[in-house]
Amino acid sequence: MLLRSLPLTDNGGRDRVVPLRAAPAPAATRRVESKNLLDGSRELVIEHQGSEYHLRLTRNDKLILTK
Numbered sequence: 001m002l003l004r005s006l007p008l009t010d011n012g013g014r015d016r017v018v019p020l021r022a023a024p025a026p027a028a029t030r031r032v033e034s035k036n037l038l039d040g041s042r043e044l045v046i047e048h049q050g051s052e053y054h055l056r057l058t059r060n061d062k063l064i065l066t067k
Contacts, residue, residue: 034063 038044038057046053046065056064 042057044055046055051067054066058064
């Protein structure tokens with residue numbers, strides 16, 4: 001536990017110890033292999049909030065996401 005002293009002016013200059021709260025640990029980000037998403041094809045359509053997004057695998061094995 002981390003502790004820090006905070007000066008208090010209303011108690012004659014004495015310090016008091018206040019525990020610091022640690023930030024919550026971030027949730028682990030989910031990872032998916034692109035080969036599992038594409039499943040042998042070169043394009044995948046993702047529907048998001050009524051729009052279509054195209055995830056394409058280029059000839060140079062790069063991924064491009066377009067709307």
